[in-house]
Amino acid sequence: MTITVEQVRFRTKAGVKRADFLAAAEQISPWLKSQPGFAYRSLVEVADGEWQDSVYWMSAEAAKAATEAFMAAPETKAFGAMIEDDSVSMNHWPEALSVMADQMEPA
Numbered sequence: 001m002t003i004t005v006e007q008v009r010f011r012t013k014a015g016v017k018r019a020d021f022l023a024a025a026e027q028i029s030p031w032l033k034s035q036p037g038f039a040y041r042s043l044v045e046v047a048d049g050e051w052q053d054s055v056y057w058m059s060a061e062a063a064k065a066a067t068e069a070f071m072a073a074p075e076t077k078a079f080g081a082m083i084e085d086d087s088v089s090m091n092h093w094p095e096a097l098s099v100m101a102d103q104m105e106p107a
Contacts (some may be wrong), residue, residue: 002094003095005057005094006092007053009051010083013084028079037063040056
């Protein structure tokens with residue numbers, strides 16, 4: 001089994017408030033956790049209104065299945081509606097190396 005890292009870079013639509021976007025991102029967490037092969041997610045604001053969403057999956061198949069399911073899931077609609085469609089760039093890569101602290105707390 002090879003961990004697959006899904007990296008999605010995008011901009012939020014003009015007028016979307018950071019707090020509202022983060023609330024919508026949090027609302028999809030239960031859906032995301034229920035997807036087969038989900039391991040970990042990290043959402044980072046890399047610039048004002050520009051984001052990188054990194055999701056770790058247990059396999060490439062799990063990542064691809066979740067990507068397809070995401071587009072159709074009612075739980076993800078509010079989150080998706082805040083994103084500029086033409087700004088989305090998505091990649092899936094096999095993880096080559098990972099290192100974790102002995103104890104790690106979520107943000």
